[in-house]
Amino acid sequence: MRIRTLLAPVALGAAALTTAAVLGAPSAVGGGSTISASGVTFTPANTTVAQGTSVTWSFTGTHTTTSDQAFWNSGNRSTGATYSQGMKSAGKFPYHCTIHAGMNGSITVPLRVTGGSEGSGWTLRWSTATAGAGRAFDVQYRRTGTTAWRSFRTDTTAATGLFNLAQSGTYQLRARTSNTAQDRESGWSPIITRTLS
Ligand SMILES: [Cu+2]
Structure with missing residues (x-):
């Protein structure tokens, strides 16, 4: 080896x-x-x-x-x-x-949570660095018990974001990576769950 x-x-x-x-x-x-x-x-x-x-x-x-x-x-x-x-x-x-x-x-x-709290929101990290050429990220959330995913970020080049909605509740989160040069996307990351109060 x-x-x-x-x-x-x-x-x-x-x-x-x-x-x-x-x-x-x-x-x-x-x-x-x-x-x-x-x-x-x-x-x-x-x-x-x-x-x-x-x-x-x-x-x-x-x-x-x-x-x-x-x-x-x-x-x-x-x-x-x-x-x-x-x-x-x-x-x-x-x-x-x-x-x-x-x-x-x-x-x-997986998507990561790098810090935060129920009261102040959660810092999500979906990449170690901002997107390079031909890459972008999508991040979605939904309230637990609902089916429709909503966009938190679409085609962002940023690597992190603060998830802190006005409405309290427990949310599921997921992210994926886009190959924008090829107009193709990865599958979604495993769902993580966080509560906002
Ligand atoms: Cu082979």
Whole structure:
């Protein structure tokens, strides 16, 4: 294995990462996550990482890791090669291998709450940085028990925002990343819930 892999921290489970995200752990890049591409399978097929995590694929045989929404594309990589992608922003990012039909995976990046309170609102962070060229973010909310999502931010390039509606209640929140250059969007991040008083 490569030194990079050996030095990478032991990957946290999805639950632990989600908890860290909700608790507002630092988002600085530092964690790493490795996915193997071998046979006709990505392992693990579904990965949840915190914003700012670098995901590295390692290849056995020839494969690609290709974002379904064109966020990244490794091109063909063969045994011994790696490909890394920084996951800065929230959403669910499905990907596939262009060589092997049915060889699919996904990376989920949760929305984070970096501070706040029921009385003063919550600071949401959907990206570690403002959007680069060809990228933007959507953030939505809805009151629990209702079905229709409302826009909190649409195509924003900002990375954070204060969620503090005039109406008290418990709200669900989610975010996604747009590839505006390709007019495509990631899936939505897992829902988080916060109460306003
Ligand atoms: Cu493949």
